[in-house]
Amino acid sequence: MVFSSLPFLFFFLPAFLILYHLVPFRAKNPVLLVFSLLFYAWGEPVYVFLMMFSAFVDYLDGVLLERFGNTILKRRIFLCSALFINLSLLAFFKYADFAVGIFNGLTGLHIGAPGIALPIGISFYTFQTVSYSVDVYKKRIPAERHYLKYLTYVSMFPQLIAGPIVRFSTVQEDLNSRRTSGNDLVNGSRRFLTGLMRKVLIANQIGALWDSIRADAGISMVTAWLGLLCFTLQLYFDFSAYSDMAIGLGRIMGFHFPENFNYPLSAASITDFWHRWHISLSTWFRDYVYIPLGGNREGKAKHLRNMFIVWFLTGLWHGASFNFIIWGLYHGVLLALEKYVWGRGLKRLPAFLQHLYTLAAVVFGFGIFTFDDMGEMGRYFPALIGLAGHPLIGTDVLWYAGNYLPVLAVAVILSFPVYPRVREKVYGSGRAFRNSVLLFEGALMLFGLILTVASLVRDTYNPFLYFRF
Amino acid sequence: MTEDINKNREYDDVCFIQRLTVFLACGMMLFFSFAFFAGEKKTFSENENRVLAGTPEFDLPSVRNGQFMKQTEAYISDHFPFRDGFLGIITEGERLSGRKEIEGVYLAKDGSLIESYVAQENTGKVITQFFRFSENLENAKCYLMIVPTAVTICRDRLPDYCPDLKARGRHAGPAADHGDPDGQGFDPEGQESYGQESVINEIYEGVSGRIVTVDALGALKEYAGADADTEDRLYYRLDHHWTTRGAYAGYTAFCRAAGMAPSELTDYEVKTVSDDFRGTVYSKLNDPHFGYDRIVSCEHPDWKLKVEYADSGEVTDTMYAPEYLEKKDQYSYFLNNIHPLVTITNEAVPDGAAAVVKDSYANSLIPFLAVHYHTIYVFDTRYYKGGVSSFINEHPEIGEVLILYNLGTMDNDTGIGGIY
Structure with missing residues (x-):
C-alpha cells in the first residue's frame, strides 16, 4: 500500500490507529504485526511470505548465535549462513535479470532472463535484517527470543518499504515497552501530515514538471538544467516525505525512528551532502561495510579501495542498472577528490561558491541517476551543454518555470533550513505573535490537506520513487 | 551535522492551537471515511461520461494477482465523496497558482480549454x-x-511559449509510453516535427x-x-x-x-x-x-x-x-x-x-x-x-x-x- 493513497489514508490508517489505541499494551504489537502484514500484502500478496522467511532466517541466526555460539568458528558459520541466505535472496530477486543481461553481453549468448518482479522494499528490509545479524554476532545487542516480535520489527509498516533503515537496536526497547504521550500524538500527526503534503503537493507537482521537460524533444540548455533540478527536488521531497511520514507514524505509536534527511541540498560539499542525504543508508554502509573493511586507517591505497567498494555497492543498491553504479562511483570519486585533492581549497572558497559547486555536482549526479535507459540519457545530456541543435536559452524555460513558479519557489525555500530559523525567531518573540503564527500554520495545514485529498482523488495512483529500490 | 534536527526537541511541547489543528485534520479525514460508506454509489458518472468502477470481487486468485487491490483502489477513487468537487478544487488551486496547462489541457488566452497534442x-x-x-x-x-x-x-x-507552439514538439515520453519500444512515439520519417x-x-x-x-x-x-x-x-x-x-x-x-x-x-x-x-x-x-x-x-x-x-x-x-x-x-x-x-x-x-x-x-x-x-x-x-x-x-x-x-x-x- 502507498501512504499517499486514498485506501491508506481513509480506511487502513484510521482503522489501525483506532484499534491500536483501544487495545491494551500486550495486544499492541500483535495489532501492529497484523496490519503491517496486510499493508505489505496489499502490494505484494505473494512476496509477503518471502519477507517472513527472510526475517525468520535472521531470527534463527540470532537464537543460534546466543544458544550455541560458544566458539568463534560456530559464530562465523551462523552469521555467514544467515548473510548468505539474505544476500542471495536480494541478489536473485533484484539482480538476476541484470546479471543475465551482462553475461549475455559478454559471451554473446542468449539466455532468457528470469523476468522476476522486484519485491517491494526488499533492499530496505534485507539491510535491516543484515544489520540485526551482524549486531547480534558482534554482541552489540541481545538476540530477540520471539519470532513474532522480531517479525513485527522487520515488517513494521511505517518504515517497511522505503526506510528509514531502522536498526533493531534503535527500536528494541520501544518494542518491549513504549507509551504515546500527548506530544507524541500531536507532533507525530503533524509530521505525518507535513510529509503527506510534501509528497503530494510538492514532489508530485514537480515530478509532473520533470516529466513534461523530459518528454520535450526541443528543450534549451537552461531548461535541460531546470529539468534535472526538478528531478533532484522531486526525489528529495518524495523520499524525505516518505521518511517524514514514517517517522511521524512511528511517533504516533511511541517509536522513535532515526532522522533520514537534514537539508541535503543545502550541503557545502559532497562529503557534507552524504551526511545529510538518506542518512540511515550512508551510516549503514559506514558501519557494516566501510569500517569492517578498515575504513581510512590502513593507508591511502586501502582507503581508496574501501571507498570504491562502498560507493560501487551504494550505486548498485539503488537499482540493477549501470546508471546507478555509475552514479555511485561518481559520488565515490568526488568524495575521494574532496578528501585528497580539493577539499581544503573548497573550504576557503566563499560559502556561496561551495554551495553552488555542491548543488551542481549533486544535480548532475541525479541526471545520471534518473536515466536507466542509456539511449534516453544520450538524447538528454547533449542538451545540458547546448549540443545537438539544442539552443542555449529559449522561451521554453519561461513556459516551464512560469507554470510551476510558486511550487518551485516553495520547494527551493523548504530545501534550505529556513523553517527552523523562522521558528526560532517566532518562539523567541512574544506569545501573541507566536500564537498568531501558529494559527496561520494550522490554517495552512488544513487548507493543504484539502488540496492534498483533491489531488489524490484526481490522480489515483502515484507511487513513491524509492519503491523501485 | 544534525544540529537542525536536534533542535526540534526544544519545540516538542505542543500548545492548544497545534492540538486543535491535528484534531480538525483527523476529524476531516474521518468525516470522509464515513461519508464514503454512507454515500450513495453511482454506477455511471454523467460528468466524466464513463462507467464507474464496480464493487471489487474478493476471491483468492484475484487477491494473489493483485486484481482485487487494484479494483478496490479504483472503487474508492471513483466513489470518493464529493469527487467532482475535489476535482474542481485542485484545478482552481493550480489555475490560481499560475498554471497555463493542467492535465494536458491548455488554459487558452480566450478562456477556453484546448487539449495539447501528443503524437500517437x-x-x-x-x-x-x-x-x-x-x-x-x-x-x-x-x-x-x-x-x-x-x-x-x-x-x-494558446498560452505564450507553450510546447505546442514549437516546431519540435513533444513526443510520447516515458510517462505516456505504452509499449512503444523506442519511446519516440510516432516519428514521421525521422523528422523532428510532431x-x-x-x-x-x-x-x-x-x-x-x-x-x-x-x-x-x-x-x-x-x-x-x-x-x-x-x-x-x-x-x-x-x-x-x-x-x-x-x-x-x-x-x-x-x-x-x-x-x-x-x-x-x-x-x-x-x-x-x-x-x-x-x-x-x-x-x-x-x-x-x-x-x-x-x-x-x-x-x-x-x-x-x-x-x-x-x-x-x-x-x-x-x-x-x-x-x-x-x-x-x-x-x-x-x-x-x-x-x-x-x-x-x-x-x-x-x-x-x-x-x-x-x-x-x-x-x-x-x-x-x-x-x-x-x-x-x-x-x-x-x-x-x-x-x-x-x-x-x-x-x-x-x-x-x-x-x-x-x-x-x-x-x-x-x-x-x-x-x-
Missing part, C-alpha cells in the same frame, strides 16, 4: 488500415478527411493515389482567419469537438474535393439549442470557472428525413436528439450518440448515396451532406461488426465513401482495424 503510436497502423479498406472497395470513390483539433487551428489563442500538420501530411502521402484526401485543415484555417473577430467558434470552448460551424468548414472542404457545390450556411435555419454545454475537456478539470458552451443546430427547410438506427430499430425524422440536451453529454445531440449503423434518407433528393466511416466529429458534419444524397450510411467501426467494405460493395448505388476522423482521438478507435 498507432498512426502508422491506422494509415495501413485506411489503405487496405480502400483497396477492398469495388466501385465507390474513397475520400479521407483527417481533422486537426483546436490546438492546431486556434494556435493564436505537429498535427505534419502528421496529417504524412498520412495523406501514405494513401495518395488510392484515396482522395480532403484538406479540412486548410478550410478550417481559412475560416479561422476570416472569422477572427466574430464570436463564431470553430471548436467548442470546453469540448474536444468542432462546433457546427467548424463542421461546416470541413463540409466545404469535402465538397471541394468531391467537385460538388457546397450549400450556403444561410440556406439553413440556424438555432441555438443549448447554452449550458460543458464538454469532455471541461470534465477533465471540472472547474465551474470556465463557464459554458453554446450548441447550434442547422436544419435545411427542404429536408424530408427518415433516420433509421440499425441496432435499436428506432426510426425518427431528425438527425438531432434533443433529449441529450438535458444531460451532461450534450454533443450526442448530433446523430444520437453512438450507433453501429445509421441510415439517413432524404426524400427531397431523388438519388445518390454515400457512406461515412467516422468518429464523433462526423456527427455534426453529416447533416450538411443530406442535401447532396438520397441515402447516407453512417458506420461506427468500433461497433459495426459486419464488414463495412462488403456492405458498400453490396450497395452499388454508393458513389462516395468518406472516412472522417479527428487527429486527437484517432488512435483510440481500435475498431479501425475492422473497417475492411
